[in-house]
Structure formats: C-alpha cells, structure tokens
Amino acid sequence: MLRLQKITITHFKNYGITNFSFTKNVVGICGLNGVGKTNLLDAIYYCCFTKSYFTLSDTLNIQFDKDGFRLEAHFEKNKEPQKIICINRGVGKKDFLVNDIAYDKLAKHIGTLPAVIIAPDDVEIIIGGSEGRRRYLDTLICQLDNEYLQQLITYNKVLQQRNGLLKRFAEQGKIDTLLLDVINEQLINPGKIIFEKRTHYTQILIPLVENFYRQIADNNEKIQFNYVSLLQAESFEMLIQKTFEKDKILQRTNAGIHKDEITFTLNNQAFKQIASQGQRKSLLFALKLGQYQLLKNYNKISPILLLDDVFEKLDEKRMHRLLHWVCKENDGQVFITDTHKQRLQNIFEQLQIDGEIIQL
Ligand SMILES: Nc1ncnc2c1ncn2[C@@H]1O[C@H](COP(=O)(O)OP(=O)(O)OP(=O)(O)O)[C@@H](O)[C@H]1O
Numbered sequence: 001m002l003r004l005q006k007i008t009i010t011h012f013k014n015y016g017i018t019n020f021s022f023t024k025n026v027v028g029i030c031g032l033n034g035v036g037k038t039n040l041l042d043a044i045y046y047c048c049f050t051k052s053y054f055t056l057s058d059t060l061n062i063q064f065d066k067d068g069f070r071l072e073a074h075f076e077k078n079k080e081p082q083k084i085i086c087i088n089r090g091v092g093k094k095d096f097l098v099n100d101i102a103y104d105k106l107a108k109h110i111g112t113l114p115a116v117i118i119a120p121d122d123v124e125i126i127i128g129g130s131e132g133r134r135r136y137l138d139t140l141i142c143q144l145d146n147e148y149l150q151q152l153i154t155y156n157k158v159l160q161q162r163n164g165l166l167k168r169f170a171e172q173g174k175i176d177t178l179l180l181d182v183i184n185e186q187l188i189n190p191g192k193i194i195f196e197k198r199t200h201y202t203q204i205l206i207p208l209v210e211n212f213y214r215q216i217a218d219n220n221e222k223i224q225f226n227y228v229s230l231l232q233a234e235s236f237e238m239l240i241q242k243t244f245e246k247d248k249i250l251q252r253t254n255a256g257i258h259k260d261e262i263t264f265t266l267n268n269q270a271f272k273q274i275a276s277q278g279q280r281k282s283l284l285f286a287l288k289l290g291q292y293q294l295l296k297n298y299n300k301i302s303p304i305l306l307l308d309d310v311f312e313k314l315d316e317k318r319m320h321r322l323l324h325w326v327c328k329e330n331d332g333q334v335f336i337t338d339t340h341k342q343r344l345q346n347i348f349e350q351l352q353i354d355g356e357i358i359q360l
C-alpha cells in the first residue's frame, strides 16, 4: 500500500510555507481558480518523479522573488516510511533525499513511488503531436523498468551528438565516415533496446486501455490503439543507412525511435479527426487508467492517482462510472481537485466514498 500522509511545501510556486496532512484514501482539494490546487498536485508529483509535470524549467517552480524551494513529503509504502526531501537552491543541481539518503542519480528514484496524473491539457496526448504520445509511453515504461530510462537518456544524448555532427559535415562539406559509424552504433544499441521494450509494454498496455474505454463509454464504440515504429519493418542498421542521404540534406536524424508513433482509431477511423470532446476525454482516462493498471500489476501496489479538474467535459454517467472504479473498486490513494466543493461532496455521498475535503 502506498499513501502520502503529509507534505510541507515551502516557496514552491504560489506556496509560502504550507503543511497538508491526509488521513483518507480519497482526498478532495477544493478552492477557487488560482488558489494552488494544481500546484499542490504538482508538488506531490514532484516527490514521485523528481520533476514537475507542468513546468520544464525548475526555476519557474520557485516562488517569485525567492531563492529556492523545499518539499518534504512523508509517504508510507508497504508499512515502511518513505520521507522525501527535495531542496532546490536555485543553482541548478538539487538535493533529493529518501529517508535522509541522497541518490547518486535522480533517475533511480523514478518508479519507487508510482503515480499517475490526469490533467486538463493532457488531451494534447490524443490530439497533439506525436511527442506527447511518446512522452506518455516513456513516463509509463520508466516507472516499470529502470534500464529503459537509462537507455532513453543515452539515446537522446547520442541523437543530439549525431545531429550536431550532421550539421558539422554540412558546414565542412565533407563526411567523416569513421566517426559517423561510431556514432551510428552508439545510437543503434539503445534504440533497439527501447524499441523492444516499447513493443513489449504496449502489447500489455493496449488491451488494458481498450478495456477501460469500453467501461467508461459503456457502448459499442470500438477504439483501437497501435504502436507504430519504423523499426517494425526494418532493422535499425538498415534504416540508418537508407535514410542517410535525407539526413545529410536535412542535417538531422530521420530514422529511429524518436519517430515512433501511437495511433488511435474509433470505429476504424482516425480518432483525432472524428472524436467528440467527451470521447477524447474518455480515451484520455482510458490511457491513464491503463497506465495505472499496468503499474499496479507489475508493482503489486496501487499508484497514487492525481486527478486535476476531471469534472469538465465528461457527462455525469461517465464520471460516475469512472469515479466508482477509481475510488471504490480500488485501494489506491486518489487526489481530486475541483472548484465546486458541493459537487465533490455530492459525488462522495452518492457513491458512498469515505473521503476528506481540503479547502484551500
Ligand atoms: N513561481 C511562482 N511563484 C508564485 N506564484 C506562482 C508561481 N507559479 C505559479 N504561481 C501562481 O499559482 C497560481 C496558480 O495556481 P494553480 O494553477 O495551482 O491554481 P488552481 O487552484 O489549480 O486554479 P484553477 O482552478 O484555475 O485550475 C497562479 O496564481 C500563479 O500565478
């Protein structure tokens, strides 16, 4: 069992110094626009992922006019206390301690406190560019497989180097094939491992997602989810040779797992083009709950679920089915934000959820 019991947030976004204690499995977080509901969820996310879900630059997480931030969270994982302290002094490197012991590499923390977040802008995963869908997949697999994250870090570093090299070749008007061969090999190795792992995990993930969609939609809508990679047709070695002419002209790498795609169809048509907003939202929940279920199956522990503003756009029936699954059929801890306290209270009553509500 994984539970967050309390968190102290200091100079993180709009928070000065604030303590929160949680005693129930289902925690509602209520308050008007801009009071810090999303920021509280993000602080929790931060403790699980060593980074914010929303802001790429850590400087933006520091409260305006302050020099750094500090998060202290007390979790309980299978009866063992897990005290997380994260201190960012605004000078790049940050301290991240678990039970007062620092990590040599932050990446090692990923997956130890599994969590899934659903935020309003996440529909971008479905309607936006392919990068968001790869990120969705990576966030999941990184939590399941520490080697995946290491390989991904290596791959991205080598990809940058290769692209830099292609630019240099173009500038100098000549190609150093020896150097290119070396860098190709350095890219191919992690690329293949990532491809294999993505193939493996999506095979397990896809039926879970399709099943959740059926449950949320409760009708005959048939959705399909496909993982598509250039590496499915040819080996990475062959691909990289074949696309080299194109790489040379465009001065960047055109083949590899950074081009992988996930596609969705609804009744055999491209989902993006025909789905309604509610259907998009249903698919988003299915994707995230699929993630949740997979993490749970692997870790034998329910992840923490962070639901930000989920009440918009889903009809009441879909919302009830969803919350019933999330809060009643599940033993994981759930945090739900809402601007309407009454709405949340009503749902808790209707579904007989023994939750608590924190008013910001
Ligand atoms: N680095 C920062 N320093 C100070 N305040 C910040 C910082 N970053 C964000 N904020 C403030 O935090 C507030 C937003 O908080 P948050 O997004 O958590 O609100 P919310 O309660 O989720 O609102 P909504 O209901 O609109 O989603 C804004 O007022 C924003 O200006």
Ligand SMILES: [Mg+2]
Binding pocket: 037, 038, 039, 308, 309
């Ligand atoms: Mg918000």
